[in-house]
Amino acid sequence: MISNFLNLFEDIFFNEKYSSLNFIIQKIDPRVKIFSSIALISIAILAKSILTLIILTSIIFILSIVSRIPLKIFLIRTSLIPLFTTLIALPLIFITPGNQILNLNFINITTEGVHKALIFILRVWTCVNSLILLTLTTKFSNIINAMEKLKIPKIFTVMISITYRFIFLSINEAYRMLLAKESRTFKKESRLKEIKTLASMLSTLFIRSYERGERVYLAMMARGYNGSVNNLEKMSINRRDVVFILIVLFICIIALSSEYFLGVS
Amino acid sequence: MHIPDGFLDLSISTIMFLLVIPFWIFSIKGVRSVLSDKQVPLMATLTAMFFAAQMMNYPIIGGTTAHLLGGPILAITLGPYAGLISMTIILFIQALFFGDGGLITFGANVWNMGVIGVFIPYLVFIIFMKIMRNKKGMLIGAFLGAFLGDVLAAIFAGLELGLSTINFPYNVQIAVMAMGVHHSVIGIGEGIATVMILSILLSKRSDLLQLQKMAPRWLPSIDLRGSK
Structure with a gap:
């Protein structure tokens, strides 16, 4: 049972099978990938609406599908922390004052509470997704190499x-x-x-x-x-990397401006 | 105690990074001046060991389990500077490969578990060593240091979470209370485990504890073997 666990553990966490594939995301320079994950995480932290977060997460999912990571592996690796977050967020549904959906004797469920909890979980999930996408598509030695290049x-x-x-x-x-x-x-x-x-x-x-x-x-x-x-x-930055980073920046700017100027919520 | 990305506000995360950077610089300088080539692989294998140690759970009160944080024992065996670097590396690998912790919150996590969780136990340990000058004092110092380090780290984590008013939905009081109470129980376990490991190491291989010399220069160096 323990040896089974060990195999599974090795398979899930220390597998370079997907980072040594050669699809679009794997080909991009690790430095660019590190930078874009930091950008995506920052945007997710700044985001205030469920819509933005859903769009960000779906972009990350599309990227992971494009780089041929099995959905199951991706979900196993990303769901650990959001599950824990759900536990923390659960009381919010009941204690937030506001519009009541369900009112039993002791339990009140409010729309505001559900909204708050959902945003919290989604935000954490988006952040974890973008971090795990980075580690799943980049060889460990390349991450180290990139860090060396980044001084x-x-x-x-x-x-x-x-x-x-x-x-x-x-x-x-x-x-x-x-x-x-x-x-x-x-x-x-x-x-x-x-x-x-x-x-x-x-x-x-x-x-x-x-x-x-x-x-x-x-x-x-x-x-x-x-x-x-x-x-x-x-490592060298070529045209593909420049296009990738421009797309990421474009997504970030769109997300930010829709949040702050148009007031999408 | 690892804070994932998305829990803290961007401003709090940035402040924590700025707070940690001087400690990193001092540690790198401190370690570089005393570390020979030989000790780099040594520190690395020990770091890997503490990584494994963090996965072993022990039971505490009421069915819950806790795991060793390793900060105090790292501080005592490697010295606070090397301890901080080891802890930073553990946290980095955990963040990247387990999603436990995050990139943006990395500064906050290093502050809680690397700076507070290593330097506080070390200071308490040194103070008790200075006062009592025997094995008993050392063990009491190790226990109190481990306990205080754990509780303080948890309180800091609670503060950071609570002060993140935009992203974290609970206020400071709840966050600090929840983290503090929970970790004062875990801290006792950490303290007992630290004392036991230390006393076994002292009786079996006290020569290993010489790594102590990686301590900051302004702190008095103490020969642990003399106090047996």
Whole structure:
């Protein structure tokens, strides 16, 4: 069961299957993609009407379909946070004063409340969608490369790339330990005992990671590591990227102006 | 405690970014002056380990579970500067690959869990070490530091959420109360876990805790092995 979970986990979160495809969105320069996701998220944060948010989300969905990401994978990856948001937004339906739709003895449901909650959930969903589209269509090494080109300090980019390589190994190790513990536990233990076991597992993990770090360093040294990691892939901004960014900016300007000048709501 | 995109106003997010940037600059400078090539892969594998550790849940009061934030133990083992960088990287990967956190709210999340969640435990820990100068003082410091760091980080998160009057539908009182109460329970768990990990590390591999020297220079350096 745990190994199933691990496979699923690897499949969903660390899969580069879709980022190594070669469709429109994947071909666009990572720097341009990072910039456009930031722009789309900012617009979603500024948006005040449901209509704008729906249009933004559908644009992102169209982009994900165009880049051949299976809808199921996309939805699984984007629905986690909005589900949590729904829980937070639920009380709003009942506590917001205003026009009542449904009035039971204790429960009032108002249109204003429903509207508020809907906007809140939609906004978060739009933001998550645009972020996940970026990570699903861009290879990890390309994101790191783009960050280097954008003058993010070297220590961050080097550490992120090494950390990323070892995350799955660490998670695997942690789950092997949990599995070993589960298989030796027959009755429910007290809370303190459980925290104690967890702490000893974590310190073992810590020591193992420390030793692995030393081994990794030696292995890297043996292969000529001199304190920096170089990426050989060249990046260049061509006409396609310029067109893409112009379209994104156009969408943003339309969305903003319809919100603030025409008062669409 | 990760705040996703869309929860905070643009203005609050920008302010949080501006607040975090000096800490980043200081940390990079601080780490660069003491970090050899060797420690970069080391910090990276430890960061990966804390990433995995954040996925292990332990039970707390009343059926709910919490997970280790890792800030306090990072601060104690790596020092606050390297701790902040590790935490930043954990948060970045979580935001990008799990949708847990966000790009625009990244500054706010780093402030809560990276700056408050690492520096406060470290300061409390150091103060207790200075006052009591023994193993007991160290463990009490680690517990209180972890607890305070967690609660303060949660209160900051509540403040940021509550002050985002445009995007977040609840007011400051509700947000701070909800986050504070919830995390004061989680903080106790974090404290106990931190103390246990620390005492196991001290008895098994106290040489590892030397990484402490990555601390800021104005703070007194303490040899943890001497206080066993």
